[in-house]
Amino acid sequence: MTERKPTPGSLREATREVVVKNPLGIHARPAALLVRAASGFRSDITLEKNGQSVSAKSIMGVMSLAGYPGSKMLVRARGPDAEKAVEAVAELFEKRFHE
Amino acid sequence: MTPLVQDLMGPRAADLNLRVAWGEEVLDRPIPEPAVNRPGLALTGFYRYFAHRRVQICGLAEMNYLKTLDASTRAERWRKLFEAGIPCLILARNLRVPAELLAAAQARRTPVLRTALQTSRLAQVAARVLDDLSAPMLRVQGTTVDLHGIGVLMEGPPGIGKSEIALGLISRGCSLVADDVTELRRIHNGLIATSVDVTRYHMEIRGIGILHVPSLFGVASVRREKRLDMVVRLVPGHRADIGSRIGVEPETIEILGVAIPRVTVPIAPGRDATLVIRAAALDFRLRQLGHDAVKELDEHIIESLTRGAGRVHD
Numbered sequence: 001m002t003e004r005k006p007t008p009g010s011l012r013e014a015t016r017e018v019v020v021k022n023p024l025g026i027h028a029r030p031a032a033l034l035v036r037a038a039s040g041f042r043s044d045i046t047l048e049k050n051g052q053s054v055s056a057k058s059i060m061g062v063m064s065l066a067g068y069p070g071s072k073m074l075v076r077a078r079g080p081d082a083e084k085a086v087e088a089v090a091e092l093f094e095k096r097f098h099e
Numbered sequence: 100m101t102p103l104v105q106d107l108m109g110p111r112a113a114d115l116n117l118r119v120a121w122g123e124e125v126l127d128r129p130i131p132e133p134a135v136n137r138p139g140l141a142l143t144g145f146y147r148y149f150a151h152r153r154v155q156i157c158g159l160a161e162m163n164y165l166k167t168l169d170a171s172t173r174a175e176r177w178r179k180l181f182e183a184g185i186p187c188l189i190l191a192r193n194l195r196v197p198a199e200l201l202a203a204a205q206a207r208r209t210p211v212l213r214t215a216l217q218t219s220r221l222a223q224v225a226a227r228v229l230d231d232l233s234a235p236m237l238r239v240q241g242t243t244v245d246l247h248g249i250g251v252l253m254e255g256p257p258g259i260g261k262s263e264i265a266l267g268l269i270s271r272g273c274s275l276v277a278d279d280v281t282e283l284r285r286i287h288n289g290l291i292a293t294s295v296d297v298t299r300y301h302m303e304i305r306g307i308g309i310l311h312v313p314s315l316f317g318v319a320s321v322r323r324e325k326r327l328d329m330v331v332r333l334v335p336g337h338r339a340d341i342g343s344r345i346g347v348e349p350e351t352i353e354i355l356g357v358a359i360p361r362v363t364v365p366i367a368p369g370r371d372a373t374l375v376i377r378a379a380a381l382d383f384r385l386r387q388l389g390h391d392a393v394k395e396l397d398e399h400i401i402e403s404l405t406r407g408a409g410r411v412h413d
Contacts, residue, residue: 028309039257052238057257059303060279061240064295 043079122210158218336367
């Protein structure tokens with residue numbers, strides 16, 4: 001489930017663990033979908049895998065994560081719409097990037 | 100980072116030009132001490148202080164020495180060498196793998212590699228490759244360009260225009276090192292910037308998509324890695340509080356324990372940031388050469404003020 005951690009002021013943080021479920025992993029098209037979804041939020045959104053953290057709003061960043069099928073990552077959002085952002089990103093993983 | 104034997108066969112170890120003589124399946128052995136050792140002394144039977152955690156290198160000297168021994172002693176020496184738990188053994192000059200060596204390696208499931216390099220050359224190259232493979236590494240969000248020989252990492256929030264500025268610099272003759280994700284590793288007292296393998300030589304420009312830079316701008320428009328000289332921090336232009344207006348105090352940031360000069364450049368709509376970044380990098384180079392524009396201008400101003408003051412008192 002999404003963890004909520006209220007931080008001082010309006011800065012909220014939410015995280016959720018996701019699994020890459022689509023057969024080809026995060027190649028260019030899923031990366032583009034993910035970045036487009038993430039860019040619609042004001043929060044800073046990152047994807048973390050194996051100690052590497054990249055911005056979910058950067059297509060080069062997302063592709064560099066090597067999200068092969070079955071790999072796990074952590075979605076983290078910080079900002080006023082953190083919960084919604086994590087929700088939207090996690091949904092894409094859940095729906096296998098419509099593949 | 101602890102390198103594995105298989106990293107000695109990877110792209111960053113291409114200069115070693117190694118081939119596997121035995122142990123294709125056991126190449127995932129770690130190299131606990133990323134350095135090389137010539138096991139001549141151990142092969143004479145003196146195993147105390149044997150640097151068994153290092154990559155072992157044998158050449159003509161070791162092989163010719165062993166030929167002076169009888170077969171059973173030879174087998175015994177190889178056996179003891181491998182029993183110490185060495186990560187792997189490399190033979191120089193494409194030397195043939197003697198049967199006793201092969202048996203000892205197989206018994207301890209330790210890879211044996213070969214190269215055409217001469218032993219001393221092999222030792223040098225292997226030491227450099229191991230340094231490189233074991234260097235501390237950090238992945239940062241930022242675009243790196245080689246700006247007329249100056250390695251510049253641009254960092255800033257998504258959408259501020261790092262890639263667009265890089266594109267502008269590339270079309271003015273600079274080369275792209277990494278777009279948006281830069282991998283830094285510490286070698287000696289400096290940082291080397293490179294891109295992540297999967298996205299190398301590509302960049303993303305909003306509204307256009309992903310570009311293959313050398314296809315559009317030629318092979319000179321990219322380079323695989325570059326020593327990092329400075330960081331340019333891009334901030335939204337409305338933050339007027341940021342940055343000095345005359346540029347006197349050089350700021351540095353620490354990355355992997357290395358201090359790197361950093362300048363902060365506010366980006367406002369309509370400002371040709373490409374030119375600003377280029378000027379910032381060239382000014383940095385000028386300072387390195389011993390010219391400090393601000394200091395020289397200030398001295399000039401002070402001198403003319405002093406002269407002016409003198410005139411008033413006359």
